[in-house]
Amino acid sequence: MYALVDCNNFYASCERAFNPNLRNKPIAILSNNDGCVISRSDEAKAIGLPMGAPIFKWEGFCKVNNIQIFSSNYPLYGDMSSRVMKILEQFTPDVEVYSIDESFLEFKGFENHDFDDYGNQMRQRILKWTGIPTCVGIAPTKALSKVANKIARKFPNETKGVYVIDSEEKRIKALKWTKLEDVWGIGRGIHKRLNAKGCKTAFDFIQLPDDWVSKSFSITEWKLKKDLEGNSKILLDEPKNKQAIATTRSFEYTYSDIDNIKERISTFATSCAEKLRKQGSSCHMIYVTLSSDRHKKDFEQHRASRVVSLPYPTDSSLIISREAVRDVSSIFKKGIKYKRAGVIVMGLVPTNNHQLDIFEYEDPKHKPLMGVIDDLNAKYANHKIKLGSQDLKRTWKMRQERLSPRYTTNINDVIKVK
Incomplete structure (x- = not known):
C-alpha cells in the first residue's frame, strides 16, 4: 500500500502554527520580492483572490476583505x-x-494493519508536534x-x-x-x-x-x-543527484551599475558551488544570465547570457565565482536597469571519479579550504564565511515588507513565554 500525505494550505498553516490569531482568517503568501500571490488559505480562495494575482493590483481587494498578506518566509x-x-x-x-x-509513503509488510487508524495516527502526531494540519x-x-x-x-x-x-x-x-x-x-x-x-x-x-x-x-x-487500475507501476523515486544546479533571483531593486550585479552573481555562484559540494559533484560549464525588468516597457530592454567551459571540473567557490563574474561583465550593458540574474552549473560529474588532465588542474589547496568554509558555515549558519567579492551583510536581499518572524530558525525570533 501507498500513502500520500499532503499538508493543508502549507504556507498559511506555518504562519498559523505560531500565530493562532490567524486561524480561520483569509491568508495570502507572496512570491519573492512581494510580487504576486503564490499561496492562499481556503478562506482567501472562497473570497475570490486568484492564484498569481499581482499584489499591487489586488491590494485594495485584500484590505476590503481583511486578507492577511505575508512575504514568503522560506527559512x-x-x-x-x-x-x-x-x-x-x-x-x-x-x-x-x-x-x-x-x-x-510505501508500506511493505503492513498487510494486517488498520490503515484508517494508521493514517489518523500520522495526522494526529504531525498536528500535535508541528501544528500543521494534513490529509492522508x-x-x-x-x-x-x-x-x-x-x-x-x-x-x-x-x-x-x-x-x-x-x-x-x-x-x-x-x-x-x-x-x-x-x-x-x-x-x-x-x-x-x-x-x-x-x-x-x-x-x-x-x-x-x-x-x-x-x-x-x-x-x-x-x-x-x-x-x-490497481497494478502498481509507478514506484517510489530513489534520491538522485541533479544534472544541473541553478541559483536565479530577482533583485530587490533594479540595478544599473556593474558592481552591484557582480556582487549578486558572486553570491549566486557561491550558492551553486555549495550545492555541488553537498551532492558530491563538480561542474564542467557555467551558464550566466542577466535580464532587465520586462514589466517596465518605458525602459530599454536587454537580456543576455553566456556559457563558459572550464578546462577541468570543479566545485570550488573561488573558481566558479571568478568565472561567473567574468561572464556577467562581458554581457553587461551600460544604461540598462537590470532586475534578474542567475547562475547555472552544468556538465556535472562525480567529484571523486572524473577524468583528470595532465596539464590543467585545480589548485589542490581549494579542496581543504572549501571543506573548512562549509564546516564553519554549517556550525555558525547564516553564511558567516564569504568570498571577498560578496557583500558581507547579505546573502541575497529581497523586498520582504510583510515578513513574519523566523520562529524556528533564528534565535532572536523564538517565541518568549512570559
Whole structure:
C-alpha cells in the first residue's frame, strides 16, 4: 500500500502554527520580492483572490476583505517541512519527499494493519508536534493514493482527513468521481487529446485499450493507466543527484551599475558551488544570465547570457565565482536597469571519479579550504564565511515588507513565554 500525505494550505498553516490569531482568517503568501500571490488559505480562495494575482493590483481587494498578506518566509517553511517529513519517517522507512508539503509513503509488510487508524495516527502526531494540519490518502498504488488524498481533502467531515481505497468498489467509485483534469500526471495537452476521445473522468481513461494508450502517448501515461487500475507501476523515486544546479533571483531593486550585479552573481555562484559540494559533484560549464525588468516597457530592454567551459571540473567557490563574474561583465550593458540574474552549473560529474588532465588542474589547496568554509558555515549558519567579492551583510536581499518572524530558525525570533 501507498500513502500520500499532503499538508493543508502549507504556507498559511506555518504562519498559523505560531500565530493562532490567524486561524480561520483569509491568508495570502507572496512570491519573492512581494510580487504576486503564490499561496492562499481556503478562506482567501472562497473570497475570490486568484492564484498569481499581482499584489499591487489586488491590494485594495485584500484590505476590503481583511486578507492577511505575508512575504514568503522560506527559512520557516523549509524547517517546518523538514519536521513533518522526519515525523513521517517514524511510520515507514520508505518515504519519497514529493514537494515541500507532500510525501509518498510505501508500506511493505503492513498487510494486517488498520490503515484508517494508521493514517489518523500520522495526522494526529504531525498536528500535535508541528501544528500543521494534513490529509492522508492510502491506496494500493501511488496514483490511487493521490485520488484518495483528494477525496480526504474534499470531504473532511466524512473522512476525518483520511481516506483508504482498499476495495474494488471504492476504487471504481473514486475514479468515476475524479475529473480527468484532476488526475495526477494529466496535463493540458494530454487532457485535450483524451477529451477528444470522450474521456471525462479517470474511470473513462482506464477504459481505453492499453495498445492505443501506449501508441498514442508515452510509457509514462501507460504506467499511469495501470496504476489507476490497481497494478502498481509507478514506484517510489530513489534520491538522485541533479544534472544541473541553478541559483536565479530577482533583485530587490533594479540595478544599473556593474558592481552591484557582480556582487549578486558572486553570491549566486557561491550558492551553486555549495550545492555541488553537498551532492558530491563538480561542474564542467557555467551558464550566466542577466535580464532587465520586462514589466517596465518605458525602459530599454536587454537580456543576455553566456556559457563558459572550464578546462577541468570543479566545485570550488573561488573558481566558479571568478568565472561567473567574468561572464556577467562581458554581457553587461551600460544604461540598462537590470532586475534578474542567475547562475547555472552544468556538465556535472562525480567529484571523486572524473577524468583528470595532465596539464590543467585545480589548485589542490581549494579542496581543504572549501571543506573548512562549509564546516564553519554549517556550525555558525547564516553564511558567516564569504568570498571577498560578496557583500558581507547579505546573502541575497529581497523586498520582504510583510515578513513574519523566523520562529524556528533564528534565535532572536523564538517565541518568549512570559
